[in-house]
Amino acid sequence: MAEKITAEMRTEFGKGAARRIRRADKIPAVVYGHGNDPIHLTLPGHDTMMALKHGGANALLELDIDGTTQLALTKQVQVDPIRRVLEHVDFVAVRQGEKVTVDVPVHVTGDAAPDTLVVTENATVQVEAEATHIPERIEISIEGAAIGTQIHASDLVLPEGTTLLNDPEMLIVNVTQQQSAEALESELADAEADAGIVHxxxxxxxxxxxxxxxxxxxxxxxxxxxxxxx
CATH class of the missing domain: 1.20.5 (Single alpha-helices involved in coiled-coils or other helix-helix interfaces)
Incomplete structure (x- = not known):
């Protein structure tokens, strides 16, 4: 479900204008799509941050722009690497019922059998889904999985109306034999010797x-x- 955000049209551009917007606890943003000119907006900082946090990687927002409602799918979020605050957000305009292509994160749950090592080979899958029904994540249970267990894209249980776009044979999770500390140290020593590393x-x-x-x-x-x- 899209979260509602009241947006303001932005008329000032450039780094100086962007800094002034952020100092006012607001976020500069752009909405692209449907063959229209980009819409430059200013969004409320806290409300937008919470909406993106709740919606995940593919958060859908319902933007109120001067009384007109626009559904916007999050495509790119720029975050300050030091202060960890939002700096800019890019959206794609979408319509009710429209199909979109997105990458959805894979979430592994449960514990595999003892003495196993669980390797996530691909952390996301690409799917096609309605813009208003994009799954936040796709869960995979490895509870009790034995050594040699492999989970492929075709094994995922997708919500109704969601279509997998990846190769069905793409490996998602691989359960292997857990290595002992001695074996790991030996492999590391061999790798360092091959690389000519001398401590x-x-x-x-x-x-x-x-x-x-x-x-x-x-x-x-x-x-x-x-x-x-x-």
């Missing part, structure tokens, strides 16, 4: 080596004194 000796290792060398020299000296005394 510098730590102070502790050097001290230990010096201690062993000193102990060996002392033992050799004692043995030599004993032979001389005899």
């Amino acid at each position: 510098e000796e730590t102070d502790e290792a050097a001290d230990a080596a010096e201690g062993e060398s000193a102990d060996g020299a002392a033992e050799a000296g004692d043995a030599a004194e004993g032979d001389s005394a005899e």
Whole structure:
């Protein structure tokens, strides 16, 4: 269900204008699509952030633009990497009942059998669905899955009206034998050796080596004194 957001038409452009918009706790945005010119908007910061959080990667918003309602599907969200605040949002205009192509995240639930390693080979699948009925995520249960279990795109249970666009044989989840710590360390050592990586000796290792060398020299000296005394 689309969340309603009241938008304002934006007439100022450029970095300076965008900074002023953000300082007012608002977000610059653009709506593309249907052969129309892009619509430049200003959205309320907190309400938009919560709507995107609730709607997920493919959040659908119902934008009220000067009294006119426009359904808008989220396509790209720019987030400040330091402050983690919204900087800009791109939308695509859609209509009620219109089919759209989107990437939907895959969510793995449950615990596989003991001593297994669960590898998610593909974290999203591409589907076609009605703009107002896009699944937020597609769940896969691996509860009790044994070593050798593989889940392909064709094994996914999709909501009614949603069509898979990926190759049905695309591997989604692979359950393999869990490696021991010793095996992992051995593989890492082999990989480092192949890459020519040489680790510098730590102070502790050097001290230990010096201690062993000193102990060996002392033992050799004692043995030599004993032979001389005899």
